[in-house]
Amino acid sequence: MTANAMVKAEGVHKSFGAAHILRGIDLEVAPGEVFCLIGPSGSGKSTFLRCINHLEKINAGRLYVDGELVGYRQKGDKLYELKDSEVALKRRDIGMVFQRFNLFPHMTAVENVMEAPVQVKRETKAVARERALKLLDRVGLGDRAGHYPSQLSGGQQQRVAIARALAMEPKLMLFDEPTSALDPELVGDVLDVMRDLAESGMTMVVVTHEMGFAREVGDSLVFMDGGVVVESGNPRDVLTNPQHDRTKAFLSKVL
Numbered sequence: 020m021t022a023n024a025m026v027k028a029e030g031v032h033k034s035f036g037a038a039h040i041l042r043g044i045d046l047e048v049a050p051g052e053v054f055c056l057i058g059p060s061g062s063g064k065s066t067f068l069r070c071i072n073h074l075e076k077i078n079a080g081r082l083y084v085d086g087e088l089v090g091y092r093q094k095g096d097k098l099y100e101l102k103d104s105e106v107a108l109k110r111r112d113i114g115m116v117f118q119r120f121n122l123f124p125h126m127t128a129v130e131n132v133m134e135a136p137v138q139v140k141r142e143t144k145a146v147a148r149e150r151a152l153k154l155l156d157r158v159g160l161g162d163r164a165g166h167y168p169s170q171l172s173g174g175q176q177q178r179v180a181i182a183r184a185l186a187m188e189p190k191l192m193l194f195d196e197p198t199s200a201l202d203p204e205l206v207g208d209v210l211d212v213m214r215d216l217a218e219s220g221m222t223m224v225v226v227t228h229e230m231g232f233a234r235e236v237g238d239s240l241v242f243m244d245g246g247v248v249v250e251s252g253n254p255r256d257v258l259t260n261p262q263h264d265r266t267k268a269f270l271s272k273v274l
């Protein structure tokens with residue numbers, strides 16, 4: 020149902036100066052859905068995720084998260100930009116995991132996971148630590164809580180980054196090629212954590228080149244190219260029976 024979509028994009032456009040990157044994105048992510056986004060480099064996947072997460076402002080169209088406009092408030096026919104403090108409040112509800120994990124290097128794993136709840140939500144350290152330890156356990160790193168990022172593998176760091184995002188108890192998780200920077204043997208553990216998260220009912224938008232994950236875990240798959248949605252549907256259908264030449268050409272290179 021349209022009314023309760025977790026993410027809804029209607030004709031979303033985004034330009035950087037003269038570069039028109041998103042050229043009318045229409046899509047809908049239902050609550051609890053694992054929504055995979057694939058497409059060639061430069062097609063606007065990261066830009067779209069950044070728009071959802073208030074890191075970029077769209078130029079035209081409408082973008083909603085959980086029924087609320089992103090970045091703007093609507094009064095009558097007019098849109099007003101949200102204040103920074105209002106944006107900050109909304110961003111708390113959205114977790115994002117990047118290709119590069121960007122952990123704080125001078126903090127241990129558990130301190131990384133505690134940081135936002137303590138600093139942003141003003142939680143007590145005791146409460147934040149207890150949740151952080153549970154989350155590290157959940158991502159298979161219960162025995163690494165006291166390790167610094169430099170003492171962890173890339174895959175372990177990425178799992179800490181996922182735990183860190185979950186510590187804010189988001190209603191939506193965005194993943195931007197979370198396994199692309201990892202050595203191949205470390206990819207599986209990260210995908211397992213994401214699969215587990217999906218099974219717990221989390222709404223996830225996942226930009227990925229892992230077609231196996233998209234096929235097995237994804238509920239929907241969108242192929243983007245040139246800033247538009249070229250094709251979308253059930254991942255198995257799109258991957259095994261693509262309808263558009265551009266999708267076929269892309270898949271023939273990555274599958």
Ligand code: ADP
Pocket residue numbers: 035038040058059060061062063064065066067
């Ligand atoms: P993808 O994630 O699909 O590879 P991106 O969304 O990162 O694509 O980028 C799409 C295009 O937008 C690229 O051509 C990129 O150079 C451009 N772009 C992204 N961010 C900016 C920015 N802040 N300023 C100017 N151009 C940008």
Ligand code: MG
Pocket residue numbers: 064065066195
């Ligand atoms: Mg990208």
